[in-house]
Amino acid sequence: MAQFQNHELEYMVDDYYDMTDFDDNPIEDTESQRNGVDESSNSDIEDDFDKSKPKTDTSALEARNGKDIQGIPWERLNFTRDKYRETRLKEYKNYENLSRSREELEKECKQVEKGHNFYDFQFNTRLVKSTIVHFQLRNLLWATSKHDVYLMQNYSVMHWSSLLRRGKEVLNVAKPIMPTLKCPGSLGQTLSRVQISTMAVKDNLMVAGGFQGELICKYLCQSGVAFSTKITTDENAITNAVDIYRNPNGSMRVMTANNDAQIRVFDAGNFACLGRFSFPWSVNNTSVSPDGKLMAVLGDSPECLIADAQSGKVVGNLKGHLDYSFASAWHPDGRILATGNQDTTCRLWDIRNLSESVAVLKGRMGAIRAIRFTSDGRFMAMAEAADFVHIFDTWSDYAKAQEIDLFGEIAGISFSPDTEALFVGVADRTYGSVLEFNRRHYNRYLDSII
Template sequence: MSRRSGYRAAEQEDRQVDLMGDSDFDDDEYGQPIESKEDTSAVDVKKGKDIQGIPWDNLSFSRDRYRKTRMVQYANFENVPNSGKNSEKVCTPVDKGALYYEFQYNTRSVKPTILHFQLRNLVWATTRHDVYLLSQRSVLHWSPFASEKHKVIDLQGHITPSEKHQGNVSEGFYQAQVSTLAVRGNLLVAGGFRGELICKFLDREGISYCCKSTHDDNGITNSLEIFEKPSGSVHFLASNNDCGVRDFDMEKFQICNNFRFPWAVNHTSLSPDGKLVAIVGDNPEGLIVDTNSGKTVHELRGHLDYSFASAWNPDGRTFATGNQDKTCRIWDIRNLSKSVAVLGGNMGAIRSIRYTSDGRFLAMAEPADFVHIFDVGSGYRRKQVVDFFGEISGISFSPDTEALFIGVHDRTYSSLLQYNRLRFYSYLDSAI
């Protein structure tokens, strides 16, 4: 990520504060005090209310006018100058008029938070009724069904492990700053700016495991992925700015592999069969790597800037990579000489990518305002565009594919958006 790429530390900190604070639209006129802080339901929207509760009728500009201004003024961060502009000419033509997920609810009760402007994997749904997210100085659980929240990890004070395992940092951490999250099944892992790893089993009291994955001064944890080995043991991959990818065994609570790469690793994703891992980072080229040996199987050439997102289709044959050149590229493992589709964004880098568990849809999130939902079966040539205002802290489909959650980080309108899958032909869906 940028800290390794000649982007001056002071400039990066300034940029971080700007985006952390608040999306670019927080000017005085837009950010004026608002009388109502209520949530928004699908019924409210049918009556004409804005999905985020923004009172456009009381502002001196319309939503359409503000959208046009935002599109012109939003500055996409690039490590390679003009990468976004140069990628536009190769994007796959797409029909934008589809509707696959319909607005269901927007809750203002939780405040999604971003602590690094390039890392946006801070929202995870383990069921359609259980969402985990970073909110201010806590990791929260939100129940859309009960409209209740509770703290899973309080990050403000002293975090100490309640279990004894080899490698555990018994004294724990003070005021850990969480850069990335992963939640799967009963395991939640939070990664920190100084290489901290905090592991909590959701069905146990306290924190099970705390460790420093690296003591490098530039050891921020960029991404985490939890997976299950064929033996049934639970592992996770931690990708760091120190160019390392580490495989942690949560049965033995220890590192079992530590692979090194020539550049900072910003994101990794494991193939469904567990044999290959997609590696992307501070290099326009990505890698497909053998998970056992750590050796490169193939290079991925096509992107023009640094990448921060990746995801495998559950079919095991195709996968996606997201880049600061404002594109998501789709690759077929059977022929990696070039990508099979290039999906373009509207304003900025593709910072988060998710497939539904049935492989029928792919969602890609820009840094702000737009989440694109592609129909995989159409060859990614049909899509729905979810349009709102605010920085995106993360996106997550529920495992049953029925819900999509979007974290919105903003000074005034922070919230969690929920969209539900449309089932016009549910009897056909069950047969396909």
């Protein structure tokens, strides 16, 4: 993965989000910040109305009555939403590390029936506002229930309650972080001013990776940080991905993927490093299968790998993508692995036959940077770097889809564990927010009663 440099990305139209948006006092109690607006920065969509007025959230009722779900006042702008979308699709430039012909790729892509509605818009809030550190890493939002969402906002990990509609800071990584867990031989270190590049939350444990190779582990039910350290001193050492999983014996583990071409495994109890696996290229993403036996390894190569999660031994090669990959997710049954790539596609692989992908799903305009399955396996969501989230019905063999059309860089997506909600983090300087969608249910038995 490319090391982030502002001067290299200054004119990039694609996945760019400027690190200068980071505020040394991210939770300062100002009117603009309470309403999720940074008045010192600009948006892709500028409006000329009075910015001193409070920005309101958007409810499902308001959306049904014609209000834009992100609160963008199209009626006050010099162009319509449709016109801006048309222009955006024409001018958007997808970031590529490898420039290769996409002609044959288009022929491979599955024909999908769009226009379905599996999840309905419920609420959009700007009281919390997603932010991004690295333009290629978009795993910065996690839902632990249909009412609880964790996301990055500048130097703060925020908790958003969709029930109370209230945000609260859980962790401030600008301040010194001192690990509270004391174990013999522990590699814990005090950290400060960490720029969170990736995160995961599961079973009361929050794990975050940093731009300089940091690892932070916090139990949500306890104050302070249990463990923090720099897991590598390599100059190009970004922690690109973290995963929380249980091994075949049921023990909880933390896995990290770094730009130093290594994957590391930590015990989630005492955070001792249990293993270190090296690969030929920077590892951009890793995810462990539901049974804890296999791991997907994706990085600075068109080829993806399947490896034994205990030994790190490569047991399969996945060939078909044309660029670097940054996203992966396992279907809950453990048979299907989905991989997202900068070639604008998501490939589905049957773990029982890795000779070729079983399906290729195409994005609308950009790289696939995040993928999630619902816990029941019914739906799969994939997020592009900006503007589009696609939800596929796995029961239709991924042939039916819903397209969520919005504006702004996507910081992360997450289904709630009960599958009832889908949350999307948008990292825009003016319209940055968290959007909530609720699962649509068809109660056909009521029709028979009527």
